[in-house]
Amino acid sequence: QQQVxxxxxxxIVQKGGISIINCAYENTAFDYFPWYQQFPGKxxxxxIAIRPDVSxxxxxxxxxxxxxxxxxFSLHIMDSQPGDSATYFCAVGGGSNYKLTFGKGTLxxxxx
Amino acid sequence: ETGVTQSPTHLIKTRGQQVTxxxxxxxGHNTVSWYQQALGQGPQFIFQYYREEENGRGNFxxxxxxxQFPNYSSELNVNALELDDSALYxxxxxxxxxxxxxxxxxxxxxxxxxx
Numbered sequence: 001q002q003q004v005x006x007x008x009x010x011x012i013v014q015k016g017g018i019s020i021i022n023c024a025y026e027n028t029a030f031d032y033f034p035w036y037q038q039f040p041g042k043x044x045x046x047x048i049a050i051r052p053d054v055s056x057x058x059x060x061x062x063x064x065x066x067x068x069x070x071x072x073f074s075l076h077i078m079d080s081q082p083g084d085s086a087t088y089f090c091a092v093g094g095g096s097n098y099k100l101t102f103g104k105g106t107l108x109x110x111x112x
Numbered sequence: 113e114t115g116v117t118q119s120p121t122h123l124i125k126t127r128g129q130q131v132t133x134x135x136x137x138x139x140g141h142n143t144v145s146w147y148q149q150a151l152g153q154g155p156q157f158i159f160q161y162y163r164e165e166e167n168g169r170g171n172f173x174x175x176x177x178x179x180q181f182p183n184y185s186s187e188l189n190v191n192a193l194e195l196d197d198s199a200l201y202x203x204x205x206x207x208x209x210x211x212x213x214x215x216x217x218x219x220x221x222x223x224x225x226x227x
Binding site: 036043045 | 116143145147152153154155156157160168170202204206207214215216217218219220221
């Protein structure tokens with residue numbers, strides 16, 4: 001059973017546009033929802049994270065929107081830049097061992 | 113502040129061999145987790161260590177084992193390597209002084225190839 005479903009699998013956006021990536025989860029016990037950015041040959045880098053007590057969190061050009069009732073959260077990248085081209089992973093966490101369960105990733109390409 | 117470091121960067125082994133991967137946690141962190149990332153997939157949780165004890169394990173066989181040392185560095189050992197073990201192995205640290213145990217920071221990974 002896939003606990004985290006991420007979409008789309010790939011996304012192409014023009015420079016200056018808005019990139020939107022979505023995630024849906026099953027288990028309501030999850031209480032930590034991060035997004036990671038990964039460049040080829042590198043480890044994932046924590047981009048932004050949210051907890052279920054808020055519906056939105058913004059850090060610079062990156063915003064997480066969280067819908068607890070729908071068990072969905074999304075990443076919005078405003079004013080997308082070619083340097084944002086990378087693979088983005090959503091993850092869910094919770095419980096005593098702080099394990100993260102990841103989505104399958106979205107390959108974002110921002111064209112100049 | 114030094115981030116998470118891993119060694120070696122790349123490793124090539126043959127089927128049936130054993131391998132040890134190493135990780136140094138970010139300063140101030142007291143948990144270390146290991147993940148396996150197959151090509152084109154998201155990282156999959158192998159296990160986590162807290163205060164030198166295993167604190168949760170994913171769906172991996174016992175031939176995957178680990179250690180955490182008093183200085184919070186860690187090792188991942190894999191015995192009887194199989195072709196499907198070829199992947200990027202990621203170490204992540206968190207908790208401790210940050211006060212946010214869920215917040216995990218990844219190292220650059222070790223690329224393991226099994227022939």
